[in-house]
Amino acid sequence: MDKRRLEEAVMKGLMVASTALILAVLLLILLTIFIRGAKAMSWSMITQTPRGGFYLGKEGGILNAIVGSFYLATGSTGLAFLLAVPVVLYLNVFCRRGCRTAAVIRFLLDVLWGVPSIVFGAFGFILMLTVGLKASLLGGIVTVALLVLPIMCRAMDEVVRMVPSELLESSYAVGATRFQTAVKVVLRQSSGGILTAVLIAFGRGIGDAASVLFTAGFSDQIPQSLMRPAATLPLAIFFQIGTPFPQVQERAYAAALILTAIVLAASLLSRRLSRRWSRHSIR
Amino acid sequence: MPLKRSDFSLKTDKVAGKIMAVLAWLSGLIVVAIAAGLFIKSLPILKSQSLGTLLFSSSWFPLRGQFGFLPFIMGSLWVTGTAMLLAVPLCLLTAIYLAEYAPRLVREGVRPLIDLLAGIPSVVYGLWGILVVVPWVQQAAKWFNAATTGYCVLSAAIVLAVMIFPVIIHMTVEILRAVPWEYREASLSLGATHWQTTKKVVLRKAFPGILAAVVLGLARAFGETMAVLMVAGNVARSPASVWDPAYPLPALIANNYGEMMSIPLYDSAMMLGCLILLGIVLVFNILAKLVLMKAQKALQ
Numbered sequence: 001m002d003k004r005r006l007e008e009a010v011m012k013g014l015m016v017a018s019t020a021l022i023l024a025v026l027l028l029i030l031l032t033i034f035i036r037g038a039k040a041m042s043w044s045m046i047t048q049t050p051r052g053g054f055y056l057g058k059e060g061g062i063l064n065a066i067v068g069s070f071y072l073a074t075g076s077t078g079l080a081f082l083l084a085v086p087v088v089l090y091l092n093v094f095c096r097r098g099c100r101t102a103a104v105i106r107f108l109l110d111v112l113w114g115v116p117s118i119v120f121g122a123f124g125f126i127l128m129l130t131v132g133l134k135a136s137l138l139g140g141i142v143t144v145a146l147l148v149l150p151i152m153c154r155a156m157d158e159v160v161r162m163v164p165s166e167l168l169e170s171s172y173a174v175g176a177t178r179f180q181t182a183v184k185v186v187l188r189q190s191s192g193g194i195l196t197a198v199l200i201a202f203g204r205g206i207g208d209a210a211s212v213l214f215t216a217g218f219s220d221q222i223p224q225s226l227m228r229p230a231a232t233l234p235l236a237i238f239f240q241i242g243t244p245f246p247q248v249q250e251r252a253y254a255a256a257l258i259l260t261a262i263v264l265a266a267s268l269l270s271r272r273l274s275r276r277w278s279r280h281s282i283r
Numbered sequence: 284m285p286l287k288r289s290d291f292s293l294k295t296d297k298v299a300g301k302i303m304a305v306l307a308w309l310s311g312l313i314v315v316a317i318a319a320g321l322f323i324k325s326l327p328i329l330k331s332q333s334l335g336t337l338l339f340s341s342s343w344f345p346l347r348g349q350f351g352f353l354p355f356i357m358g359s360l361w362v363t364g365t366a367m368l369l370a371v372p373l374c375l376l377t378a379i380y381l382a383e384y385a386p387r388l389v390r391e392g393v394r395p396l397i398d399l400l401a402g403i404p405s406v407v408y409g410l411w412g413i414l415v416v417v418p419w420v421q422q423a424a425k426w427f428n429a430a431t432t433g434y435c436v437l438s439a440a441i442v443l444a445v446m447i448f449p450v451i452i453h454m455t456v457e458i459l460r461a462v463p464w465e466y467r468e469a470s471l472s473l474g475a476t477h478w479q480t481t482k483k484v485v486l487r488k489a490f491p492g493i494l495a496a497v498v499l500g501l502a503r504a505f506g507e508t509m510a511v512l513m514v515a516g517n518v519a520r521s522p523a524s525v526w527d528p529a530y531p532l533p534a535l536i537a538n539n540y541g542e543m544m545s546i547p548l549y550d551s552a553m554m555l556g557c558l559i560l561l562g563i564v565l566v567f568n569i570l571a572k573l574v575l576m577k578a579q580k581a582l583q
Contacts, residue, residue, distance in 0.1 A: 005476070008478040011478050016380060019385075026396060029408070083310060087307045089303060090300070090303035101307075105307050105311040108311035114568035116564055119560060122554060123321065126320045127320075177292050207402075207404025209406045210405075234509070259406075267402045271395070
C-alpha cells in the first residue's frame with residue numbers, strides 16, 4: 001500500500017519537474033534572445049542597410065534583411081494561398097466525404113510537410129537551374145511557397161472540414177452549384193480559420209533559413225526587382241554570427257530579436273483573429 | 284432566359300471542378316517531383332560509383348572524386364540519437380502530466396506556451412545554442428575530464444531536443460486524451476492508484492500512438508539543418524563520443540552549396556546527400572503516419 005503511494009508521489013514529482021524544466025528552457029531562450037537583442041538595438045539598425053558589406057561590418061543596420069524577409073514571406077504566402085484555397089475547397093466540397101482521392105492527396109500533403117527544408121532548398125535550386133534562373137527573390141519566393149503549401153493546406157483543411165454538411169445541403173437545396181457553394185458559403189463560413197492558416201504559413205516562411213540559402217541568395221541592397229538576390233533575416237543571423245567582428249555579431253542579435261518578435265506576433269495574432277472572425281460564422 | 288443562366292453556372296462548376304482537381308493532384312505530387320528531381324541530379328555520381336561505396340566509405344575528398352558519406356551519416360545518427368535520449372523521457376513525463384494530472388487551468392495555460400516553442404525559427408535556436416548551450420557544455424565537459432570546444436554532438440543534441448519538445452508533447456497529449464474515460468474509471472474503481480491506472484491502462488492503450496509521435500519527432504530532428512549546423516562543430520569524421528564534433532548530413536549540404544558547382548560530381552554528390560536525407564525522413568514519416576492511422580481506428 002505504502003509502496004504504491006510512494007511510486008505515485010515520485011512519478012508525479014518527476015512529471016512536474018520535467019514540465020517546469022521545459023517551460024524554464026522556453027523562458028531562457030526568449031530571455032536570451034530579447035536581452036541580447038535589446039542591447040544591440042538602435043535606430044540606425046532598423047533604418048539603414050549595411051555599409052561596407054554584411055560580413056565586414058562598419059556602419060549601418062539590417063534594413064536590407066528586414067525588407068527582404070517581408071517581400072519573401074509575403075510573396076510566398078500569397079503564392080501558396082492561391083494554390084491552397086482551390087486545393088482545400090476541392091478536397092472538401094468536390095470530393096465526397098471519405099472518398100479515396102481526397103485521402104490520397106491529404107496523405108501526400110502530409111508527407112510533403114515532413115520534407116526537411118534543406119531538401120526544399122535543393123529542389124528549388126534544381127528548378128532554378130532548369131529554367132536558368134540565378135539566386136533571386138523570385139527563386140526564394142517559389143521555394144518557400146512550396147515549403148509552406150502543405151502547412152497552409154493542412155491548417156485550412158482542418159477548419160473547412162468543420163463546416164457542417166447541413167450548410168452545404170441547404171445551399172444545394174436553393175439551387176447553388178458546388179462551385180458557388182464553395183466560394184460563397186464555405187469560404188465565408190471558414191474565413192477566420194483561413195486567416196489563421198495564412199498567418200501560420202507567414203510565420204513559418206519568414207523564419208526558414210535552409211530553403212532560401214540556395215535560392216534567394218544574399219545582398220546588401222534592398223531588392224529592386226524579382227530577379228535580384230534578396231537578404232533575409234534568418235540568413236542575416238546565420239552569416240553575421242559567423243564573423244569575427246563583434247560589431248557585426250551585434251547585427252545578428254538584433255536580427256534575431258526582430259525575427260522572433262515577428263514570428264511570435266504572427267502566432268499570437270492568428271490565435272486572436274481566428275476567435276474574432278469566427279464570431280459571424282454559423283454554428 | 285433562366286435556363287441558359289443555370290446552364291452557364293453548371294458549365295462553370297464543371298470547369299472549376301476540373302481545374303481544382305488538377306491543382307490538388309499537382310500539389311499532392313510535389314513530393315514525388317522532389318524525389319524524382321533529386322534522383323535525376325544524383326544519377327551521375329550513382330553511375331560513377333557504387334551505392335555501397337558511397338554510403339559506407341569514410342573517405343571524403345571531393346577534389347580527388349572520393350565521396351564517402353559515412354562520417355556524415357554517423358554524425359546525423361549520433362546527434363539525432365543523443366537528442367532523442369534527452370527529449371523522449373522529458374516529453375513523455377510532461378505529456379502525461381498535462382494530459383492526466385494537471386488541473387484544467389494549468390493544461391490550458393501550458394499547452395499554448397509549448398506550441399509557441401514550435402514557432403521559433405531554427406536559426407534562433409542555433410543562436411541560443413551558441414550563446415548559452417555551447418559555453419555550458421564546455422564547462423560541463425571539465426567535470427567529465429573531457430576536452431571539447433563546446434561545438435560538439437552534445438550541444439547539437441541539446442538544441443535539437445528542445446526543438447522537438449513541442450512536436451512530441453503536442454501529439455502525445457492529444458493521443459492520451461483520446462483514450463476513452465471509461466477505461467480510467469474502470470481501473471480506478473478497482474482500487475488502482477492514479478499512476479497505476481496511467482501506467483497499466485492509459486499508456487498501454489496509447490502506446491502505438493506515442494511511438495508514432497516519437498518517430499515523427501525523430502524525423503524532424505534528422506532533417507533539421509540550421510540550428511545543428513551552427514553548433515555541431517562540422518568536422519568530417521565519425522564522432523567517437525558526445526564531446527566530439529560531428530558533421531551531420533543536412534549541415535554538409537547547407538555548407539557546401541557555394542563551391543559545389545566548381546568541382547566535378549560535387550553537385551551530384553550533394554543532391555545524393557539530399558536524396559538520402561529525404562529517403563530516411565520519408566520512411567520515418569510514412570511509418571509513423573500508418574501506425575497513427577491504425578491506432579486511431581483501434582481507439583474508436
